[in-house]
Amino acid sequence: MPALGNCQRCGTFFCAGDRRDVDGVAYCAPCGNRPDVDWIEAYRQSLLGRRDGWAWLFGFSAIGYLIFSANLAANGSGALKLLAIPTLGSAITGGLFFFGKPVARILLVVSTLFWGSVQLYLLGAWGLLPTLFSLAFVATALTTPRNRLFFRLEVSRSRLKKDYQKLADNRLARNAFGLGLLALLLPVLGPLAIIAGVVAFKRVDPKARPPIGNGGYAIAGIALGVLSLGVGALWLTLGIRGQL
Numbered sequence: 001m002p003a004l005g006n007c008q009r010c011g012t013f014f015c016a017g018d019r020r021d022v023d024g025v026a027y028c029a030p031c032g033n034r035p036d037v038d039w040i041e042a043y044r045q046s047l048l049g050r051r052d053g054w055a056w057l058f059g060f061s062a063i064g065y066l067i068f069s070a071n072l073a074a075n076g077s078g079a080l081k082l083l084a085i086p087t088l089g090s091a092i093t094g095g096l097f098f099f100g101k102p103v104a105r106i107l108l109v110v111s112t113l114f115w116g117s118v119q120l121y122l123l124g125a126w127g128l129l130p131t132l133f134s135l136a137f138v139a140t141a142l143t144t145p146r147n148r149l150f151f152r153l154e155v156s157r158s159r160l161k162k163d164y165q166k167l168a169d170n171r172l173a174r175n176a177f178g179l180g181l182l183a184l185l186l187p188v189l190g191p192l193a194i195i196a197g198v199v200a201f202k203r204v205d206p207k208a209r210p211p212i213g214n215g216g217y218a219i220a221g222i223a224l225g226v227l228s229l230g231v232g233a234l235w236l237t238l239g240i241r242g243q244l
């Protein structure tokens with residue numbers, strides 16, 4: 001087969017058979033499969049089947065439902081006693097969700113709709129409010145990239161990239177920003193925000209694989225840190241004047 005070009009990483013010639021395109025750059029097959037080249041795929045692999053925060057949350061809620069269900073069965077009267085059954089259903093749903101059983105995703109929607117109809121029955125039109133809130137909550141849980149990956153479902157590369165930038169890319173920059181916000185209330189944290197911001201900003205490298213970004217957060221952290229020192233100085237001055 002004729003050679004089509006050179007791998008952008010190692011320079012080896014590739015043909016149509018062993019050419020790998022990753023984010024618009026052509027590589028040879030061994031380079032294209034490297035975790036530092038196809039880092040989005042490596043990120044996907046690192047999260048595949050890994051329990052996320054939502055799974056833990058629904059797992060813990062299952063324990064609550066279980067206790068609540070036993071309580072209803074033992075002490076409930078009339079129709080309340082009957083609610084022990086769907087409550088047990090919600091406990092089982094939470095347990096199945098925790099262990100990554102795909103059917104739990106459907107059961108979660110079913111149980112949310114069931115409890116929504118109970119709320120509508122008890123509260124009338126006002127029951128719509130908590131029901132819509134619960135549905136939005138469940139929809140958020142089921143569509144986050146990390147939860148979908150826990151259930152080994154497909155997540156597009158662009159969504160994975162966004163998730164990486166939000167949760168894994170240059171976390172120090174985001175921490176600097178958070179520290180900067182806190183420093184406005186607690187100016188002693190100002191220097192920490194500035195140091196974290198400077199270190200995080202120095203790390204920024206869009207050409208690295210994976211690219212290191214979030215420079216904006218680092219700068220915001222530095223700015224807030226400086227601002228908090230100004231606020232702190234103002235407090236100090238006013239305090240001293242007050243004492244004199």
Ligand SMILES: [Zn+2]
Binds near residue numbers: 010011
């Ligand atoms: Zn190569």
